Amino acid sequence: MSTPVKKVPIHLQSAQNRLLIKNGKVVNDDGIIDSDVYIEDGIIRQMGRNLIIPGGTRTIDARGKYVMPGGIDPHTHFEFEFMGTKSVDDFYQGTKAAVAGGTTMIIDFVVPRKDESLVEAYERYRQSADQKVCCDYALHVAVTSWSPKVKEDMAILVKEHGVGSFKMFMAYHDMFMLRDPELIETFKACKEIGAIAMVHAENGDLIAENAKKLLAAGVTGPEGHEMSRPEEVEAEAVNRACVIANQVNCPLYIVHVMSRSAAEQVEAARKRGVCVFGETLAAAIGTDGTNYLHKCWRHAAGHVISPPLRPDTDTPRVLVNMLAKDNLQVTGSDNCTFNAEQKALGKDDFTKIPNGVNGVEDRMAVLWEKGVHAGIMDPMRFVAVTSTNAAKIFNLYPRKGVIAVGSDADIVVWDPNRKRTISAQTHVQAVDFNIFEGMEVTGVPEYVIVNGRVCVDECELKAVHGFGKYINADPFGIYVYDMINDKEKKPRGIARTEAEAKRYAEEDAA
Numbered sequence: 001m002s003t004p005v006k007k008v009p010i011h012l013q014s015a016q017n018r019l020l021i022k023n024g025k026v027v028n029d030d031g032i033i034d035s036d037v038y039i040e041d042g043i044i045r046q047m048g049r050n051l052i053i054p055g056g057t058r059t060i061d062a063r064g065k066y067v068m069p070g071g072i073d074p075h076t077h078f079e080f081e082f083m084g085t086k087s088v089d090d091f092y093q094g095t096k097a098a099v100a101g102g103t104t105m106i107i108d109f110v111v112p113r114k115d116e117s118l119v120e121a122y123e124r125y126r127q128s129a130d131q132k133v134c135c136d137y138a139l140h141v142a143v144t145s146w147s148p149k150v151k152e153d154m155a156i157l158v159k160e161h162g163v164g165s166f167k168m169f170m171a172y173h174d175m176f177m178l179r180d181p182e183l184i185e186t187f188k189a190c191k192e193i194g195a196i197a198m199v200h201a202e203n204g205d206l207i208a209e210n211a212k213k214l215l216a217a218g219v220t221g222p223e224g225h226e227m228s229r230p231e232e233v234e235a236e237a238v239n240r241a242c243v244i245a246n247q248v249n250c251p252l253y254i255v256h257v258m259s260r261s262a263a264e265q266v267e268a269a270r271k272r273g274v275c276v277f278g279e280t281l282a283a284a285i286g287t288d289g290t291n292y293l294h295k296c297w298r299h300a301a302g303h304v305i306s307p308p309l310r311p312d313t314d315t316p317r318v319l320v321n322m323l324a325k326d327n328l329q330v331t332g333s334d335n336c337t338f339n340a341e342q343k344a345l346g347k348d349d350f351t352k353i354p355n356g357v358n359g360v361e362d363r364m365a366v367l368w369e370k371g372v373h374a375g376i377m378d379p380m381r382f383v384a385v386t387s388t389n390a391a392k393i394f395n396l397y398p399r400k401g402v403i404a405v406g407s408d409a410d411i412v413v414w415d416p417n418r419k420r421t422i423s424a425q426t427h428v429q430a431v432d433f434n435i436f437e438g439m440e441v442t443g444v445p446e447y448v449i450v451n452g453r454v455c456v457d458e459c460e461l462k463a464v465h466g467f468g469k470y471i472n473a474d475p476f477g478i479y480v481y482d483m484i485n486d487k488e489k490k491p492r493g494i495a496r497t498e499a500e501a502k503r504y505a506e507e508d509a510a
């Protein structure tokens with residue numbers, strides 16, 4: 001009879017690991033230092049040179065490499081039921097691919113089914129994701145209708161379930177779209193409970209009108225997708241969302257800023273003092289809208305995402321510059337992948353092509369290539385826009401998004417000289433297509449450490465099913481709410497009586 005092997009739970013196995021990363025250049029958003037990093041029980045315990053560490057500790061030599069906070073991708077849609085189908089990268093395959101590319105945390109979007117409450121939808125996502133994720137994750141929740149019950153559920157999610165952000169759609173007519181009065185209410189609710197409002201900014205009414213016209217004129221192919229939602233349709237919605245958020249003094253995060261005009265609206269709003277953050281995508285900086293003109297229908301449909309990639313081929317460079325100059329703050333992926341037969345649902349009508357592209361695996365490499373390798377941004381800014389800013393905005397910092405004593409050991413050891421060519425043939429993702437196909441990138445994650453466990457080891461992927469944890473985001477994060485509190489003004493009329501003047505003077509003195 002064989003002796004039963006005592007199984008050590010995964011989280012305890014990792015806790016037994018001790019790791020020293022030696023001789024690397026540690027990059028945070030605010031500086032680069034030569035430092036070793038000692039990790040125990042999944043936490044960074046010591047930093048510096050000549051550290052005294054226990055014998056038997058595994059050492060990784062990071063000479064000539066950058067040691068950076070693992071990427072945080074704040075925009076994924078794993079196993080998302082959308083447009084009559086379901087995205088093919090699930091929480092396992094999606095997070096595995098994330099880790100392969102140097103991302104150690106993702107934030108996905110709970111989107112409620114029709115007749116499902118926000119809390120029920122959240123529970124459904126947790127049930128599926130908890131057992132599959134290879135890295136830590138958090139959840140945003142989409143608000144796709146408005147009622148007192150929705151408002152109540154938002155508060156429950158924030159207070160009891162660690163949700164810190166809600167996404168509202170200004171597009172997807174007859175599916176998810178909210179109108180201005182509902183946006184105002186949702187933004188007010190977010191502000192009341194200390195959450196961040198997020199918007200998908202496109203004018204849904206104009207898109208519906210344009211699509212109708214195009215289809216009537218016989219334009220049915222993927223090129224109609226961009227034609228029905230041009231830049232100004234995106235830019236108008238960005239501006240409208242900024243104005244509404246500012247009027248109710250709610251922090252705002254614009255997801256997937258895909259065009260120069262939209263990015264300029266974010267830049268202008270920030271200059272006016274609006275508390276708004278802009279996220280662009282790996283897709284928007286790594287490829288462009290000329291792909292919609294491709295003769296191969298599958299190729300063109302493979303690039304369908306909303307808002308669309310832009311025909312102006314200067315857009316990727318403009319967006320990288322915007323990231324470098326802090327006109328935009330975050331790079332996400334909006335990973336939402338569909339195989340050929342799923343994209344084919346829109347073979348005769350571009351409005352039926354499931355919207356979404358890949359990016360979770362290649363986001364870091366694409367931005368390194370187009371940003372750092374191209375000489376447009378330095379490694380510190382790369383860290384800011386791939387990790388630290390998301391951690392700050394979604395109140396995960398300094399647990400995530402920084403290499404510091406006490407932070408989670410989510411680390412990527414980045415080789416800035418090694419090259420690889422992106423391809424669907426070799427990628428980890430489940431999807432059968434890659435929008436970055438054939439792109440040569442310089443910069444590869446040689447080691448990826450997730451909560452202290454080496455999950456990419458000398459470029460070999462060793463991600464572990466179910467190893468990740470759900471991370472709570474607390475409300476009223478200081479990085480955004482300090483600004484909101486500073487801007488908060490009690491409405492005040494003209495003091496026409498002595499009593500009013502006295503009351504205002506007392507309030508001013510307080």
Ligand code: URP
Pocket residue numbers: 077200256304305306307334336355356357
């Ligand atoms: O095309 C996209 N972006 N698909 C995912 C859903 C969304 O709007 O983010």
Ligand code: ZN
Pocket residue numbers: 200255256306307
């Ligand atoms: Zn969206």
Ligand code: ZN
Pocket residue numbers: 296297298299
């Ligand atoms: Zn083809």
Ligand code: ZN
Pocket residue numbers: 075076077255334336
């Ligand atoms: Zn999305």
